[in-house]
Amino acid sequence: MPQPSDRTSRIRDLLTAAFEPEHLSVVDDSARHAGHAGAAPGGETHYNIEITSHAFAGLSRVQIQRAVMMVLQKEFDSGLHALSIQAKTPQ
Template sequence: MTNRQNRIRTALTAELSPDLLEVEDDSHRHAGHAGASPAGETHYSIKVWSKSFEGMNRVKIHRKINEILQPEFDSGLHALSIKIIRPE
């Protein structure tokens, strides 16, 4: 697990107490693309659900996650794919 991956997991866990959280470093899939760094840790995908999302639409949830992770964007996170997965 990468350092940024750990920080993303820690930040989202602290703020959201998620019921589901998967964080994947996808940087290797974007080598040579805009925003990619040879060192990696630039492109991530998450799958997440938290009871705190109840009553929020997808746009508000995405905004909340992006606000929580703003320090990561400020320090080199280029892209974040977010899948909101509501448990059945």
């Protein structure tokens, strides 16, 4: 199994600290976007995230997306280009 990149580890750590998820999957999907806008030769630009957390209870899908994006703002500022977020509560 490949080692997670620095960005992958940072994303995982930031989301864990912010939302205490029951489930969290962070996948670097940059290779599928090679040659597209925002893609970098070294990857770490496009990610798929699956997260399940009680912290999302009572929030709309848009509110959850905004909360996740806000937690990861520094990553966007330093080269993260795109994020696919699948977020839900344990219920």
